[in-house]
Every structure is written in C-alpha cells, then in structure tokens.
Amino acid sequence: MSIEHYENFPVASWLCPPALRPPITAIYHFARTADDLADEGNATAAERLADLAAFRADLRAVAAGQAPSPRWERTVFRALGVALVEHRLPVALLEDLLDAFEQDLVKQSYADRAELLDYCRRSANPVGRLLLHLYGLNDPVALARSDAICSALQLINFWQDFTIDGPRGRVYAPETDLQRHGLQGQQLLALQDSPAARALIADLCGWARALMLEGAPLVFQLPGRAGWELRLVVQGGLRILQKLEAMHFAALVQRPRLRASDAPALLWAALRMRAPEPQARSRHPEITP
Numbered sequence: 001m002s003i004e005h006y007e008n009f010p011v012a013s014w015l016c017p018p019a020l021r022p023p024i025t026a027i028y029h030f031a032r033t034a035d036d037l038a039d040e041g042n043a044t045a046a047e048r049l050a051d052l053a054a055f056r057a058d059l060r061a062v063a064a065g066q067a068p069s070p071r072w073e074r075t076v077f078r079a080l081g082v083a084l085v086e087h088r089l090p091v092a093l094l095e096d097l098l099d100a101f102e103q104d105l106v107k108q109s110y111a112d113r114a115e116l117l118d119y120c121r122r123s124a125n126p127v128g129r130l131l132l133h134l135y136g137l138n139d140p141v142a143l144a145r146s147d148a149i150c151s152a153l154q155l156i157n158f159w160q161d162f163t164i165d166g167p168r169g170r171v172y173a174p175e176t177d178l179q180r181h182g183l184q185g186q187q188l189l190a191l192q193d194s195p196a197a198r199a200l201i202a203d204l205c206g207w208a209r210a211l212m213l214e215g216a217p218l219v220f221q222l223p224g225r226a227g228w229e230l231r232l233v234v235q236g237g238l239r240i241l242q243k244l245e246a247m248h249f250a251a252l253v254q255r256p257r258l259r260a261s262d263a264p265a266l267l268w269a270a271l272r273m274r275a276p277e278p279q280a281r282s283r284h285p286e287i288t289p
Helices: 003-008 018-039 045-063 070-087 091-106 113-123 125-135 140-160 175-180 185-189 195-220 224-246 260-272
Strands: none
Touching (some): 018 125, 045 070, 113 125, 113 140, 125 140, 140 195, 175 195
C-alpha cells in the first residue's frame, strides 16, 4: 500500500467543515504514520511488525484512557486521544487499518478478487466509515457506498503503483485475473510490459471504475461542503483511471499521477455530477468529464 493512498482522502481542506478538521487530521496522521512504519525506510519486516505492534499498544492505551508511549504521543496520539473522547471514534476501525499494514508485511499475493476486497475492507474502507461516523451518517446504503468508493480508491492506487509495488515484491493483481490473461505474478514483479499485461491492467481498471460508479451517489447523501469534498475524491480516482487508459495501460512502464494541471478537469467533472433520478435508482450519476 502506498502512502499516497491516504492522500486520496479528504484531509482538513478548506472544503472540510471546520469543526471536523481536528478529528479528520488526527485520523489521517494515525493512518499515515502506520503506513510509514509498514513501508518507509530500511527496517526489516520483523522490525516493522514490532513497530506496528507498539503502535497498536499505544492506540489501545489511549482508547482505555491511559498514556501512550512517548514515541508517537505528540505527533499522533495526543490529537487522536481527544478525537476518541469527543467523537467516540470506533477503535475497531482503527485496528482494522493496522491489520492491513501488518498483512502487507507477510502476504504478497492474492488468490482472487474476493480476497483482495477483504484486504481493502481493512486497508481502505475504515477511513470512509470513520468519516461517515463524524458526519453522523450510518445508514446501510451510505456505508455500502462508502465501502465501494474506498475499495475503488485502494484498487486504483494498486493499478497506479505497479512500478512501486513490484520492487517491494507485492502482486495485488489477483491470481485468477493473472491466469485469465496468461500471466504470472513474477512478470508483474519484473515490470515486464506486454499486450497481455496491458489487457490485464485494462480489465482491473474496469473493475475499479465499476466500484467507484457504484459508490458515487454517496456524494449526494453528504451535507454541504463534505459532499463537494467527496466529489473531488471520486473524480480524482476516476482521473487516474483516465490517465491509465490514455497511456494504453502501460502502468508497468510509467506511473500516472495527478498534477495541478488536472484541477480544472476535476472541478468541471465534480460540477457535472447529477443525482440518480428517483425512478431509476439503479442508474449511475453522471460523473465523467
């Protein structure tokens, strides 16, 4: 999982309601720090697992009203402790994130899409559910849409990051998809570009796009500025997919990324989003530029 995955989520921007900026920032720093422990630097896998265990112990201490260790007290747990008390954040969702970071250190491949989505359930979906908790939105439809958006963002991050995950020895493309395209995980690890690899990536991008479209109507359930923030998050993910398509899915050769020059297209696409018609709830809103 790349640390840039968490940049895809709303992080106390000017669109975020001011009262919720402190807890959202606290959640972000918690996730970002744990991600860094799992991926950044030159520590061994055993050392990373030990650090994540210590980080989890501090989370549990703060959740129990006790003092954390000095290591992350100022940068993470002081603000998170306030958010836990003031907003009653579900600690289980924060622990799910840590489960996913630990899994990255011991598991490098996935059998099928269901297994990968289970990883997304812990690596990405908790962030969306925590945000919905802050907004006081917890109906089943909203939660399902949030999960779809967050899983889509995680998948898009994977298909964007082949050139990063390959050197780390991680293959997120499910084995069933690899077999369908006549490929092996080792070819992705070696960044071997080919027509079959591009067809695989196109297929995986289509899966991520379908998930994003499934969750997109959530933007109309969130109040005010929060809904507009989420529109930009959705459009940012879709923009990466557009970039992958424009480069003919050569993600094993080049990593696409959003730039400042993409802002006008993102804003225009966000403005053009329309709520599903009441008599056609199964239809997706218009979300493409």
